[in-house]
Amino acid sequence: MTENVEDRWRALLARGEPESREVDAGSPLRMIVGVSPVGRPYFAVVVSERPGVPDVTNAIEVTRRQRASDGRWTLTLELQVLALTDPFVSLVSELAAKSAEAPSEADALTVFLQTLAEWQELLTAQAGRLSEAALRGLVAELWFGFESEVHGHGLDEVTRAWSGPLGGSQDFQFPSPGLRYEVKSLRPGRTNIEISSEGQLDGKDIRLAVVTVEQLASYADGVTLPDLVASIRTRIQDGADRAEFNRRFARLLVDLDDDWYSEQTFVVRRLHMYDVNDSFPALRRSTLPDAIDRTSYRIDVQRLPQFIILETDYTHRGSQVDG
Numbered sequence: 059m060t061e062n063v064e065d066r067w068r069a070l071l072a073r074g075e076p077e078s079r080e081v082d083a084g085s086p087l088r089m090i091v092g093v094s095p096v097g098r099p100y101f102a103v104v105v106s107e108r109p110g111v112p113d114v115t116n117a118i119e120v121t122r123r124q125r126a127s128d129g130r131w132t133l134t135l136e137l138q139v140l141a142l143t144d145p146f147v148s149l150v151s152e153l154a155a156k157s158a159e160a161p162s163e164a165d166a167l168t169v170f171l172q173t174l175a176e177w178q179e180l181l182t183a184q185a186g187r188l189s190e191a192a193l194r195g196l197v198a199e200l201w202f203g204f205e206s207e208v209h210g211h212g213l214d215e216v217t218r219a220w221s222g223p224l225g226g227s228q229d230f231q232f233p234s235p236g237l238r239y240e241v242k243s244l245r246p247g248r249t250n251i252e253i254s255s256e257g258q259l260d261g262k263d264i265r266l267a268v269v270t271v272e273q274l275a276s277y278a279d280g281v282t283l284p285d286l287v288a289s290i291r292t293r294i295q296d297g298a299d300r301a302e303f304n305r306r307f308a309r310l311l312v313d314l315d316d317d318w319y320s321e322q323t324f325v326v327r328r329l330h331m332y333d334v335n336d337s338f339p340a341l342r343r344s345t346l347p348d349a350i351d352r353t354s355y356r357i358d359v360q361r362l363p364q365f366i367i368l369e370t371d372y373t374h375r376g377s378q379v380d381g
Contacts, residue, residue: 064151064297067091071099071143081150085157086166091150099143100136101150105167109133112174117142135174141315145308148301149177155298177305187318190273191243196310197283197324198243198269203230204290206329208267208368209239213290217299223309227257228264240334241267246327249360256353259340265367266338268359270328280323284314330359331368338365 066079070093078092081101088104103109108131111122117139123132137146153173160166188196202208203216211219211232219236222229228238240258242251251268253259259266274280281289287307294300312319334340339362341355 064147064300067099067147067150071147081154085154086160086163087157087170089150089154089157094136098136098138098140099146100134101153102132102134103167103170104130104132105163106130107164109167110171112171114174141313142308144304144314145177148304148308149174151297151301152177152305155301187316188312190322193283193319193322194245194271194273194324195241195243196312197281197286198271198326199229199241200283200286200290201271201326202239202241202267202269202329204293205286208329208331208370209237211236213294214296214299217294217303217306220303220306223306227255227260235263237263237265239265239267241269244268244270244359246270246272249358250356251359252354252356253340254354256341256343256346256350259334259338260342260344264334266332266334268330268332269326270330271324272327274323274325277323280325282321282323283312283319287314326372328372329368329370330366332359332362332365333367335365338362 066081070077070079070091074093074097076093076095076097078090081089081091089101090104091099091101094100104125108124109122111120111133114120114135117137119136119138121132121134121136123134124130125132137143153170156169156173157166160169199222203220204213209216209230209232215232216230219230219232221227221231228240230239230241232238238261242253244251290303291300294303332338339357341353346353
């Protein structure tokens with residue numbers, strides 16, 4: 059059902075012609091997706107009772123009209139910022155999925171408005187570009203979680219475990235008895251990684267994944283962030299999981315339509331996995347005095363060979379899109 063909504067939506071957007079389609083999502087709400095005459099994506103719900111007008115971000119234009127033909131009401135949301143198309147598509151999918159579970163039109167409309175409110179933070183103007191270091195770190199994080207397969211989990215599990223965008227202490231937190239993974243990127247020739255908080259390496263069953271990522275001048279030999287995200291979205295077959303990935307990625311406020319991201323090319327060279335056991339040198343929240351509110355520090359991983367549990371060299375494997 060959700061996948062069908064996304065597929066219909068993206069097909070309309072790919073054609074780019076003013077067009078609309080009704081979403082058959084098994085929902086008490088009648089839902090319509092389309093492309094406006096000026097090329098903007100929109101979706102609408104048709105209900106029998108006059109709906110309230112949600113207070114949404116200026117990235118969305120909301121209109122409410124009563125139809126002369128049957129007296130029913132149409133509430134239309136039209137996206138004004140094309141860079142937010144992916145989270146907007148995910149919102150449509152989530153609305154369709156959640157509203158289908160409601161027993162009545164009124165209940166489905168309530169779910170609709172509640173879900174829209176939850177997405178308010180994501181449907182805002184995008185933040186500025188990532189720094190080069192942050193971009194490299196994000197490439198390493200996505201590659202490790204969604205492309206490398208070294209953790210042994212499927213894409214559905216990885217999507218739900220990806221806690222970095224949600225403010226989790228570690229980047230990937232698999233439910234018990236699974237492990238938690240903190241991912242750090244490293245430039246070739248460097249050995250120091252930045253630990254941004256005392257909570258990142260605090261706890262049981264934590265692994266530190268250090269990914270050596272080199273920035274290249276030639277696009278043909280590497281991968282860009284838009285390429286990597288597109289690969290992940292294609293490989294996540296389940297529509298609900300893909301919507302959840304889009305929702306979490308949207309929290310990063312990265313505008314993939316910015317050409318700059320397509321000009322930054324990277325390749326994964328090496329992966330070192332460390333067992334963060336009780337002997338691993340780290341500052342831990344559980345052992346710091348309460349007076350220390352926050353700390354960050356660096357670790358020289360070159361001094362920690364005894365904690366390595368996996369070491370893989372990708373130097374002679376070319377582009378690392380496939381892991």
